[in-house]
């Protein structure tokens with residue numbers, strides 16, 4: 001299977017979670033073994049030479065791709081979660097997104113200055129969620145931060161919220 005075929009498998013769900021949103025449903029790709037393989041292989045190919053030590057996944061759909069990439073790269077996995085879910089001491093950040101506002105947290109000891117980090121989420125919409133995660137991780141002073149998505153909704157121009165020098169990569173662009 002090719003990445004273009006994964007694009008064909010991803011399901012559009014209209015008016016979810018609210019009216020007017022076309023939700024990109026990746027569960028139809030995640031349940032397909034060949035699609036999972038090509039997603040894993042493409043992610044690995046993109047990041048394997050970059051000395052990545054931690055892959056940060058954004059709750060909850062970002063956990064899937066981030067875990068695959070962490071495993072492929074022999075890197076660690078770090079969760080960014082909704083408030084009150086992480087058990088130990090956390091850093092927090094609030095942000096606005098395509099449908100509402102939210103807060104995310106990361107464990108305060110999750111990233112060290114020795115780390116090279118990939119931040120991963122399933123979908124780039126307005127970029128608010130990932131920008132909050134980027135700021136959280138940046139405040140922990142890692143050596144380098146890369147940003148990755150499986151899907152980018154380019155018409156929402158979410159990419160523009162990130163500083164120009166940050167490497168932002170998406171597997172599939174709509």
Ligand code: AMP
Pocket residue numbers: 021022023024025058059061096097098099121122123124125126127128129130153158
């Ligand atoms: P944003 O902060 O606007 O970039 O929103 C990104 C987050 O919301 C990601 O975690 C996505 O899972 C989810 N999301 C936003 N819009 C969509 C969409 N149209 N389809 C699927 N997921 C979306």
